[in-house]
Amino acid sequence: MYRFLFSRRWMGYFVLAIVFAIACVLLGRWQMDRRAETQANINRIVTNYNSAPVAFAQAKPLFEHMDTAREWSQVKLHGTYLPQDQLIVRNRTLNGQPGYQVLVPFRVNSGDTVIVDRGFLPIGNKENGRPDSIPDAPRGDVTVVVRLRPSEPALDRGAPSGQIASIDLNQFASQVKYPLLTGAYGRMASESPAPAVAPMQLPMPATDEGTHLSYSLQWFAFGVLMILGFGYAARQQAKNDALDAEDAELARAAAAAGETPDDGGQGTAEPGAESAAGAGAVPPSSHTAAKYWRQNRKKAERKTAERRAAGRRSAEDEEDAILDAQGFK
Numbered sequence: 001m002y003r004f005l006f007s008r009r010w011m012g013y014f015v016l017a018i019v020f021a022i023a024c025v026l027l028g029r030w031q032m033d034r035r036a037e038t039q040a041n042i043n044r045i046v047t048n049y050n051s052a053p054v055a056f057a058q059a060k061p062l063f064e065h066m067d068t069a070r071e072w073s074q075v076k077l078h079g080t081y082l083p084q085d086q087l088i089v090r091n092r093t094l095n096g097q098p099g100y101q102v103l104v105p106f107r108v109n110s111g112d113t114v115i116v117d118r119g120f121l122p123i124g125n126k127e128n129g130r131p132d133s134i135p136d137a138p139r140g141d142v143t144v145v146v147r148l149r150p151s152e153p154a155l156d157r158g159a160p161s162g163q164i165a166s167i168d169l170n171q172f173a174s175q176v177k178y179p180l181l182t183g184a185y186g187r188m189a190s191e192s193p194a195p196a197v198a199p200m201q202l203p204m205p206a207t208d209e210g211t212h213l214s215y216s217l218q219w220f221a222f223g224v225l226m227i228l229g230f231g232y233a234a235r236q237q238a239k240n241d242a243l244d245a246e247d248a249e250l251a252r253a254a255a256a257a258g259e260t261p262d263d264g265g266q267g268t269a270e271p272g273a274e275s276a277a278g279a280g281a282v283p284p285s286s287h288t289a290a291k292y293w294r295q296n297r298k299k300a301e302r303k304t305a306e307r308r309a310a311g312r313r314s315a316e317d318e319e320d321a322i323l324d325a326q327g328f329k
Contacts, residue, residue, distance in 0.1 A: 001239045002196025010234070015232040024223030028216040035212035042207045048072040053145050057107050063114050063181040066150040072205075077144045079108040081116075083139035085176050087164045088134065089274030091155055094120045094200065100197050103167065103185075104137050105176065106144060113178060115169060115185035116146055127159060135197040142193070153196060 004010055053074040062070055082105040089101040099122040106116045124132035151169040159165045164172060169182035187202060 001242065002234065004198060004237060004241065010237075013230065017226050020226045021223035024219045024226070028219035028223070031212045031216035031219065033087060035209060038209045038212060041205075042209060044069065044071050045205055045207055048074075049147065050074075056110065056112075058109075059148070060112065060181075061186055062148055062182040063112070066148070066184040068150070071148055072148065073148050074189060075146055075148060077106060077108055077114070077116075077146060077186065078141070079106055079144075080141060081106055081139075082113070083137050086134070086137070087162060087172065087175070088121070088131065089167055090129075090159055090165060091162050092120060093103055094122075096201065098123045099201075100163075101167075102134060103164070103172065105180065106142075106186075112181055112294065113166075113176075114181050116144060117149070117167070117185060117187045117202075118191075119188060119201050121199050130163075135195065135199055138191055138193055138195050142191060144186070144191050145189040147189055148184050149187050150184055151182060163281070 005014070049072045050069065051074055055075050056075060059073070059075040062073070062075075062104060065071040086102065086104045092099055092101045097168075099120055101120055102118045103115050104118055105113050107113045118135075118137065121131040121134065124130050126132050149167075152167040154168040154171055155165040157165050167185060169180065169185060172178040173182050191198070
């Protein structure tokens with residue numbers, strides 16, 4: 001029944017189904033990998049975001065070379081801001097609102113200098129491409145609690161004076177005249193003493209893993225459905241082939257019996273004409289004719305039997321008919 005699967009056409013269908021299924025599996029695994037990365041980031045946030053702050057002396061190696069596992073950990077800094085070297089970062093958003101973030105160098109009492117992200121400023125209305133105002137950083141000795149963040153990649157685009165395209169610490173270090181720790185920077189959590197006016201504080205990152213799991217399951221389902229669809233199509237083709245073979249056999253049998261579609265299968269040919277019909281008849285080869293024989297064969301056989309039964313008389317019936325004809329009552 002399934003020999004057609006070895007035809008060129010069906011082999012091509014099979015290869016396409018396998019390729020599509022493999023592609024779906026790969027895409028599903030890619031979504032699972034993205035989900036794993038998202039879950040790892042969520043775990044870091046949940047574990048480190050509200051952890052107890054550690055002293056700068058303990059966290060200094062992280063400002064030199066960032067450890068991904070310690071991202072979002074809190075560090076307490078004591079020192080002074082260097083507002084003369086302040087920069088703002090372009091193209092930032094907060095709750096869908098465009099704006100900037102304020103970066104200020106902070107010199108720790110140990111003499112090391114790190115970058116502190118003090119928060120968000122909305123886009124200005126007075127001058128295009130700049131915030132309306134930048135709140136001053138606290139003067140003098142300050143205690144700042146920050147959360148560790150890695151340096152961002154450099155962007156191949158310029159920025160106006162006093163601005164920077166991304167939080168690329170190496171680029172920031174190239175614009176100041178003193179050593180700067182470039183492994184990580186700190187996102188401000190609190191300042192003491194607190195200024196009267198400060199940038200808007202950046203919220204805790206979202207801990208929703210998104211739709212990666214549902215997308216991966218959908219891709220896997222598509223791959224399975226493709227294989228099942230191929231199997232269903234092959235099964236239907238096998239059924240159609242079996243019906244065609246049955247129709248052809250019925251057509252040959254009907255032609256051999258001398259039946260034609262014209263007489264509706266109501267009877268067989270006369271004995272003298274049967275051989276001629278058998279010799280000259282052409283067996284119906286179309287699917288329509290074969291289907292006709294198959295649907296009407298039993299009906300024709302039943303009507304033929306009824307006609308023959310109606311025409312059959314007993315010997316007594318024939319004797320009575322002769323007597324009637326001779327005038328005997």
